[in-house]
Amino acid sequence: MAHFDHGAAALLPLAVAVPMLGASVMLALGRHVSRLVRDLFAIAIAAGVTGLSGYFLAVASSGRIVNWVATWTPLGHRSVGIVLEVDPMGAGIALLAAGLVTCALIFSLRYLESDTGHFHLLVLCFLAGMEGFALTGDLFDLFVFLELMGASAYALTAHNIEDPQALQGGLNFGIINSLGAYVSLMGIGLLYAKTGVLQLPLLGAKLAGHRPGPLVIAAFVLIFTGLLVKSGVVPFHFWLADAHAVAPAPVCMLFSAVMDPLGVYAAFRVYWTVFSPTIAPAHARVAFLSLGVATAVIGAVMCCAQRHIKRLLAYSTIAHVGLFFCALGLLREDGTAAAALYAAGHAGIKGALFLLCGMLLDRYGNVDELHLFGKGRGSPHLGLLFGLCGFALAGLPPFGLALGKALAEKAAIDQHLYWMVALFVLVSALTGGAVLRVTARVFLGLGDRPKGDAEYRAVGTERPPAQRLQALPAAALSAIGVLIAGTLALGVLPGARDAAERAAAAFIDRSGYLANALGHAGHQLAIAPSAPNWDLRGVLLGIASALLAAGFAAASCYGRRILVHVPALRLGTRAVLRALHRVHSGHIGDYVAWLMAGCAILAGLIGLPLR
Amino acid sequence: MKGLIYFVAFFLLIIGAFGIARSKDLVHAVVCLSVAQAGTYVLLLAVGYQHHASPPVFGSPASRPTRDVVDPLVQAMALTDIVVSATVTALLLAISIQIAKRNHSVDPDELNAVEG
Numbered sequence: 001m002a003h004f005d006h007g008a009a010a011l012l013p014l015a016v017a018v019p020m021l022g023a024s025v026m027l028a029l030g031r032h033v034s035r036l037v038r039d040l041f042a043i044a045i046a047a048g049v050t051g052l053s054g055y056f057l058a059v060a061s062s063g064r065i066v067n068w069v070a071t072w073t074p075l076g077h078r079s080v081g082i083v084l085e086v087d088p089m090g091a092g093i094a095l096l097a098a099g100l101v102t103c104a105l106i107f108s109l110r111y112l113e114s115d116t117g118h119f120h121l122l123v124l125c126f127l128a129g130m131e132g133f134a135l136t137g138d139l140f141d142l143f144v145f146l147e148l149m150g151a152s153a154y155a156l157t158a159h160n161i162e163d164p165q166a167l168q169g170g171l172n173f174g175i176i177n178s179l180g181a182y183v184s185l186m187g188i189g190l191l192y193a194k195t196g197v198l199q200l201p202l203l204g205a206k207l208a209g210h211r212p213g214p215l216v217i218a219a220f221v222l223i224f225t226g227l228l229v230k231s232g233v234v235p236f237h238f239w240l241a242d243a244h245a246v247a248p249a250p251v252c253m254l255f256s257a258v259m260d261p262l263g264v265y266a267a268f269r270v271y272w273t274v275f276s277p278t279i280a281p282a283h284a285r286v287a288f289l290s291l292g293v294a295t296a297v298i299g300a301v302m303c304c305a306q307r308h309i310k311r312l313l314a315y316s317t318i319a320h321v322g323l324f325f326c327a328l329g330l331l332r333e334d335g336t337a338a339a340a341l342y343a344a345g346h347a348g349i350k351g352a353l354f355l356l357c358g359m360l361l362d363r364y365g366n367v368d369e370l371h372l373f374g375k376g377r378g379s380p381h382l383g384l385l386f387g388l389c390g391f392a393l394a395g396l397p398p399f400g401l402a403l404g405k406a407l408a409e410k411a412a413i414d415q416h417l418y419w420m421v422a423l424f425v426l427v428s429a430l431t432g433g434a435v436l437r438v439t440a441r442v443f444l445g446l447g448d449r450p451k452g453d454a455e456y457r458a459v460g461t462e463r464p465p466a467q468r469l470q471a472l473p474a475a476a477l478s479a480i481g482v483l484i485a486g487t488l489a490l491g492v493l494p495g496a497r498d499a500a501e502r503a504a505a506a507f508i509d510r511s512g513y514l515a516n517a518l519g520h521a522g523h524q525l526a527i528a529p530s531a532p533n534w535d536l537r538g539v540l541l542g543i544a545s546a547l548l549a550a551g552f553a554a555a556s557c558y559g560r561r562i563l564v565h566v567p568a569l570r571l572g573t574r575a576v577l578r579a580l581h582r583v584h585s586g587h588i589g590d591y592v593a594w595l596m597a598g599c600a601i602l603a604g605l606i607g608l609p610l611r
Numbered sequence: 612m613k614g615l616i617y618f619v620a621f622f623l624l625i626i627g628a629f630g631i632a633r634s635k636d637l638v639h640a641v642v643c644l645s646v647a648q649a650g651t652y653v654l655l656l657a658v659g660y661q662h663h664a665s666p667p668v669f670g671s672p673a674s675r676p677t678r679d680v681v682d683p684l685v686q687a688m689a690l691t692d693i694v695v696s697a698t699v700t701a702l703l704l705a706i707s708i709q710i711a712k713r714n715h716s717v718d719p720d721e722l723n724a725v726e727g
Contacts, residue, residue: 053702082683085720114663140691141686144695147698147699148693150699151698151699151702154702158706158709161709162713164710164713167706167709167710167713168710170706171637171703171706171707172712174699174702174706175640175641175703176643178648179627179628179644179647179701181645182644182647182651185692186620189654189658189685189688190654191726192658192684192685193658198684381694412699468619505619523650553708586722587719587720588631588633588640588719589631589632589634589719592628592631592632593632595628596625596628596689
């Protein structure tokens with residue numbers, strides 16, 4: 001792979017610097033200009049970064065882009081410099097982040113009316129953090145960008161400082177994520193003590209060939225704890241739903257669509273570049289798959305048990321993060337490619353759903369499914385889009401999300417892991433079915449009218465009637481349209497699968513990553529023969545999940561009629577749900593205890609098979 | 612001796628986390644987070660420390676150090692870490708103050724705005 005494109009390499013730091021500079025300008029001048037100027041300025045910056053990331057993706061697909069900042073190049077395998085190293089996967093997720101930030105800003109043209117410019121400022125800082133996180137090849141920088149991303153995200157979550165729920169969600173989010181990041185930093189310190197370097201490629205080179213001692217395993221567990229908190233993997237996931245339920249809709253969209261997948265991306269980036277030569281895939285696989293399965297199952301069950309639509313979507317994100325983890329956790333090229341497409345498709349659909357939720361909130365003042373029962377009949381357009389997204393989330397072809405799901409199932413079948421196919425179908429049907437249930441209840445008024453209206457409790461951001469929107473703003477609708485169309489394009493455009501497979505091959509190619517970082521040309525990767533996007537089995541499994549999702553939706557709308565006659569089932573379900581609700585207590589102390597327990601579980605999962 | 616320093620670092624991290632878990636006051640919880648982070652400072656500085664070494668300060672780039680110096684990289688990391696800590700602590704304290712204003716309580720046991 002050739003990588004001596006100095007033009008692109010010189011531009012790499014701009015992806016972080018431009019949004020930071022934009023944020024500074026906004027801080028200095030924001031209050032002196034009108035709202036429209038602020039909007040357009042922020043959109044221009046985000047669109048510029050999107051263009052830049054697109055350029056990186058184009059260049060990186062013919063070879064990694066490497067920039068040793070300020071030319072502090074390594075001497076042999078030693079270095080004190082900072083490296084930015086970009087392969088197609090990194091550039092792709094950077095492009096996704098910038099593109100979604102642009103969409104979020106366009107959506108908020110009409111959102112958050114009373115605003116002093118802090119929103120744009122924070123979103124630009126958030127963008128800088130995400131870009132740096134995606135592009136860096138340095139472990140300590142990964143921590144710094146994790147915290148930059150985090151600090152802006154905490155502030156964005158608690159942006160509405162008059163709302164006690166937003167404050168509590170933001171605080172939980174901040175404490176858990178920061179604690180996770182500090183735990184990661186302990187691991188980074190241990191690795192540095194062992195190897196004397198911080199660059200991902202050099203770390204891998206130093207650890208290669210050694211049996212993993214207790215120090216390396218401890219470092220692995222500690223570093224992964226912080227990254228898993230960011231991804232929202234069970235049992236580190238508790239903050240996620242709290243934060244998503246209360247943050248403004250465009251912010252939720254960024255969290256769900258790209259921030260959580262970025263955590264997954266970083267976890268596997270660190271695994272492949274640093275730990276894969278010492279903790280072999282055969283050993284690590286058990287740990288990744290167990291975490292993935294637990295996350296997918298708990299996410300899907302909790303998703304179905306919600307009535308607050310934003311929380312429902314948040315748990316659906318957790319379920320999908322579990323599925324990404326399963327696909328990536330196969331630790332093979334095909335699973336990695338599938339997860340990349342799956343995450344990109346999920347970003348579009350989940351982003352659109354959160355924005356639709358924001359419009360629902362704008363129009364009807366809250367997002368409680370039972371409270372809104374039948375009230376959405378007046379907005380058929382919203383209902384149509386909601387239903388479409390529900391089917392797409394369940395994996396209906398030809399959306400990009402379904403393509404990723406089909407490829408992941410294929411990868412699982414190739415490994416004879418048939419239970420994983422069932423897991424993919426079931427979890428995507430449950431999460432899609434929950435969205436379809438919301439559509440049926442809110443927009444069609446189907447099923448039994450819920451009796452729970454009396455116990456209605458103000459959950460999530462309430463909005464007084466005076467501030468409610470009467471018409472659907474065109475800018476917001478266009479942002480939603482772009483997201484859905486993008487996901488559709490991903491599944492329909494020929495070559496999407498080939499591109500993802502090439503990106504995955506580069507992502508797991510540790511020796512090429514190291515060689516390019518040191519300025520050598522890596523070996524030529526074998527290019528798989530070009531394959532069509534879809535095969536019959538994938539399409540059939542996709543349609544099956546979509547039908548199953550519709551079945552789940554119908555069952556949950558009319559289920560009470562059946563459940564009344566089966567008391568054992570009803571009581572069992574109620575007991576399980578009550579236990580799960582109790583665990584998700586919203587109490588920061590419980591969350592920290594779970595974090596420590598998760599750390600121990602991870603240590604057991606990774607350490608015991610290596611004994 | 613070195614083992615003891617590493618023990619102190621992890622002890623600070625764990626006691627900080629334990630403090631948050633048992634906290635009855637949000638300000639206390641945020642300070643406990645800072646205590647947990649102090650563990651990372653101790654670890655980073657311990658990693659770079661050497662006996663009888665001087666601080667990593669050189670006159671000019673050309674002048675070769677005549678004796679051992681402690682590792683400047685971990686010191687730079689610790690400094691960055693302190694900046695991060697200041698930002699996060701300030702932000703979380705600001706949120707805590709706002710919670711106190713809105714809820715008239717800073718006891719996590721009495722906050723139940725988000726649940727299940």
